[in-house]
Amino acid sequence: MYSDVQKDDLKRRNADMSRVKPVEEDYGKPLTPERLDEMIQRVTGWALLNGAQRKITATEFRERVEPVAITLFPSILPVDVLRKAKSLQTSFQTLIYKVANDHEFMKECFSGLLSVDAFTKQLWDIYETVTNEGPAQEVSFxxxxxxxxxxxxxxDGAKQDCKQVEINTFAASGCGVANSMVDVHRYSLSLQDFPFEEEQLPENNSIDGLAQGLVKAWQLYKNKRAVILFVVEPCTPDHRWLERGVYRLDRSIKVIYRTFPQLIIQMSFGENRKLIVDGAEVAVVYYRYGYAPKHYPTDAEFKLRLGMERSRAIKCPTVAVHLAGCKKIQQVLAEPGVLERFIDDTDVIKDIRSTFVGLYRLDAEIIYSETT
Known part of the structure; x- marks a missing residue:
């Protein structure tokens, strides 16, 4: 059962879906079954060549990979929408930073959630402990x-806009695939003789920027012998793009991979809360793992996370930023008047709010209509 507001929202979105065009309408050239099979074979091969791949876990081979799920051709996106989304990113990131550093706001947001969400409650307890102690490291990434x-x-669907689904602040994957998809789609369009300009498929060098951030964080730690720790899970190669970016910028920086079970055994602490893993001091912890309840099957994993949060290592992200990325925060930020708490520029507020969609509190009073 839905409220009247929710029903209207669903009807509008269903109508939007009915206006989605097939590839033939976008590109004006249908593919025969034989040509489609050939295109799939060649484009997926090109995707593997360019690193748009993922590991196959159910195999005896540790490094067996397959192409990630991709579209054969790029989705058509209005240039003004792309520019808008790009222009808002610094404002969104600043907003998340301010939210994560506003203890009272975070407390208000999670007050009704902690009694019913055990995982969030455990993360909140870690956050409260570190907040009350005072952080050992002022730098975060x-x-x-x-x-x-x-x-x-x-x-008529003639005009479109971008609407926010979510903002990921933890293990934000996909940057490596995004880098490689430009070449993959340029290749597929060329194979099918679809004309395009280079600027219609702009370069995506997100890996370079993210690697620069990791290197900068490592430099701010001010110990050239310290390492960058990637907390990983065995089944994803996504973090290797970041390691390659770091390696290309500074080959002297050592990156180590460890899983939670390995860290439970190998992690220790030195003077001034230095984080030590297998004898190496850690400058930066990059979490590619640890975002889901299943990653914490016992208290040992939560104890491990608390230890890393209390250490001098620079965290990416801190537990505060992890919590700031929760759906609950997104829902509260979409309420009237909340953005004004963090942003003074009315134009920025208007632009950010224009990307919001209907978000509904599960604990709010719902008014039902006579029909369902």
Whole structure:
């Protein structure tokens, strides 16, 4: 059962979906079954060549990979929408930073959630402990990924805008694949003789920027012998793009991979809360793992996370930023008047708010209509 507001929102979105065009309408050239099979074989091979791949876990071979799920051709996106989304990223990241550093706001947001969400309560307890003690490290580093979907703003679908799905502040993956997809789609369009200009598929060098951030964080730690720790899970190669970016910038920086079970055995602490892993001092902790309840099957994993948060190592992200990326925060930020707490510029507020969609509190009073 839905409220009247929710029903209207769903009807509008269903109508939007009915206006989605098939590839033939976008590109004007249908593919025969035989040509489609050939295109799939060649483009997926090109994707593997360019690193758009993922590990196959159910195999005896540790490094067996397959192409990630991709579209054969790029989705058509209005240039003004792309520019808008790009222009808002610094404002979104600043917003998340301010939220994560506003203890009272975070407390208000999670007050009704902690009694019913055991995982969030455990993270909150870690956050409260570190907040009450005072952080051992003033520097933090955050990698975010802001996810948008397209929405028609006119009945005929002639005009579109971007709407925010979520902002990821923890293990924000996909940057390596995004880098490689430019070449993959340029290749597929060329194979099918679809004309395009280079600027219509702009370069995506996100890995370079993220690697620069990791290197900068390592430099701010001010110990050239310290390492960058990637907390990983065995089944994803996504973090290797970041390691390659770091390696290309500074080959002297050592990156080590460890899983939670390995860290439980190998992690210790030196003087002034230095984080030590297998004898090496850690300058930066990059979490590619640790965002889901299943990653914490016992209290040992939460104890491990607390230890890393209390250490001098620079965290990416801190537990505060991890919590700031929760859906609950996104829902509260979409309420009237909340953005004004963090942003003074009315134009920025208007632009950010224009990307919001309907978000509904689970603990709010719902008014039901007579029909369902």
């Amino acid at each position: 955050t990698i975010t990924r802001n996810d948008f979907m397209m929405e028609s703003t006119e009945e």
